[in-house]
Amino acid sequence: MENGKMTQIYIMGKAYDVPTGITIMDAMEYAGYRFTRGAGCRSGFCGACGTVYRKDGEYRLEFALACQEMVEEGMHLTQLPFTPAPRPSYVLDELDPRENVLLQYFPEIARCVSCNTCTKACPQDIEVMDYIQAALRGDLEKTAELSFDCIQCGLCAMRCPADIKHYHVGQMARRLYGVSASPEPEHLKVRMAELREHKYEAALDELVAMDLDGLKARYAERQIEAASEEGS
Amino acid sequence: MNGIPYFPGCSLKDTASGFEESAFFVMEALGLPLVELDRWNCCGTVYSLTADDLMHHVASVRNFVRVREMGADEVVALCAMCYNTLARVARRIDGDPDARDKINAFMNQEDDYEGGVAVIHLLDILRERIGSDAIADATARPLDGLVVAPYYGCTLVRPKEVSVDDSERPTVMADLFEATGAAAVAFPFATECCGTYQVVDRPELSLERSYRVLRSAAGTGAHVVATACPLCQHNLEQAQREFGGGEGHIGELTIAYFTEILAAALGAEPERLPEGLRSLLETHVTIEGGA
Numbered sequence: 184m185e186n187g188k189m190t191q192i193y194i195m196g197k198a199y200d201v202p203t204g205i206t207i208m209d210a211m212e213y214a215g216y217r218f219t220r221g222a223g224c225r226s227g228f229c230g231a232c233g234t235v236y237r238k239d240g241e242y243r244l245e246f247a248l249a250c251q252e253m254v255e256e257g258m259h260l261t262q263l264p265f266t267p268a269p270r271p272s273y274v275l276d277e278l279d280p281r282e283n284v285l286l287q288y289f290p291e292i293a294r295c296v297s298c299n300t301c302t303k304a305c306p307q308d309i310e311v312m313d314y315i316q317a318a319l320r321g322d323l324e325k326t327a328e329l330s331f332d333c334i335q336c337g338l339c340a341m342r343c344p345a346d347i348k349h350y351h352v353g354q355m356a357r358r359l360y361g362v363s364a365s366p367e368p369e370h371l372k373v374r375m376a377e378l379r380e381h382k383y384e385a386a387l388d389e390l391v392a393m394d395l396d397g398l399k400a401r402y403a404e405r406q407i408e409a410a411s412e413e414g415s
Numbered sequence: 416m417n418g419i420p421y422f423p424g425c426s427l428k429d430t431a432s433g434f435e436e437s438a439f440f441v442m443e444a445l446g447l448p449l450v451e452l453d454r455w456n457c458c459g460t461v462y463s464l465t466a467d468d469l470m471h472h473v474a475s476v477r478n479f480v481r482v483r484e485m486g487a488d489e490v491v492a493l494c495a496m497c498y499n500t501l502a503r504v505a506r507r508i509d510g511d512p513d514a515r516d517k518i519n520a521f522m523n524q525e526d527d528y529e530g531g532v533a534v535i536h537l538l539d540i541l542r543e544r545i546g547s548d549a550i551a552d553a554t555a556r557p558l559d560g561l562v563v564a565p566y567y568g569c570t571l572v573r574p575k576e577v578s579v580d581d582s583e584r585p586t587v588m589a590d591l592f593e594a595t596g597a598a599a600v601a602f603p604f605a606t607e608c609c610g611t612y613q614v615v616d617r618p619e620l621s622l623e624r625s626y627r628v629l630r631s632a633a634g635t636g637a638h639v640v641a642t643a644c645p646l647c648q649h650n651l652e653q654a655q656r657e658f659g660g661g662e663g664h665i666g667e668l669t670i671a672y673f674t675e676i677l678a679a680a681l682g683a684e685p686e687r688l689p690e691g692l693r694s695l696l697e698t699h700v701t702i703e704g705g706a
Binding site: 283295296297298299303312313316319320321322 | 425426428429454455456457459470471473474477521522524525
């Protein structure tokens, strides 16, 4: 925040003066809005705060995460609390990834005309259209790889003229690829075995029984990098 | 670039992978390998005939932009449908600057397409840049004794502006097969439609059309019908499953991509060929020095 300076923005058409250099989300809260939904980690990772805005004098609508994008003079804002896109339910273990499963669950991907509107809406700079095209030709690996940085904000689906639910397609591809093609990590096997043997239950019980001050002390002492413990 | 830029299309990465694999083998053997575009998307499947429906040309144009990004000015297609769609969009866009401007304006914030990318079918490359003599020289397993019925369908030869050969009496496939020692037979339904997308909504229609094609081919005594389109291949196979034992013994025909037949001639290991073609090689092809 730049000391003392103010920026005028419009929230759903109404003018507000907010401190210069704050994010869209902070600006809306400064103006009195309170988010019970459509806000999450506030760090650009969770994808809950996808938003649409327009810059002063521009005709084009722009898309961003409200917790990441800074307000500018004359910006027109609103907030999109949720993308109501349907998501089919599936049981990963029952699917055969050799079939073109993505096309079966999301037949609308065949309507893609490669307009690239999804890609332009993505606040994560993902090549969204390219991964939908990969999904269309049954390339699970490429779909999973290209969509890896997706945070499920849903802006792609909000913009698509073919009603494709890109972010759900990418998520399914990553899950399928994870269970079918990527090797099971060794450390995960070890940790799963430990959990089955209830190795951490006593430690967990100890935490549950602790009072608030004890918990706070523990939290302050915690090791942040697990790697240091293993000396690697 | 050592080779030619190649646009696969969705089916060649999925149901028609044998088409692509055999084409890779053939072009590698002939010293002009196919180099897949670094990035590509669906061709747009079916060229939109509505004059102002530019939206459905965007997919093809975007692929031309990718060709340019590789520093190339030509692209080869294998799938007859992709070839047809890409080639017609290329013609439209090159000859209609207004349409090109509109598409570029729509794709704003991206690179403009200035036109000029040539779309070529692999058959054209084999005829013009490789030639029958070179194919004859490279033939490691002469197909003497094999009778092939080349099936073109619609999209390779219609409309005339994008036809890979004479629209009425194409011979490009026959010439290639003959270079390998095989006999090629013309048949009246070689350029008839297989029923294409009707298979989705009205399968009885595509079954009937494909049955006629097969019956006509079987009547010539051919062993194998050569195709250049995943959808033709699919529809012919469907019709064969449905009416296999019927008139004209269509059940005895093998249906294979033209590249698979050429791969057989150029020495591809039998296990890389489809089963039907493999057994034909054993039963009908005179093995050099053998029985």
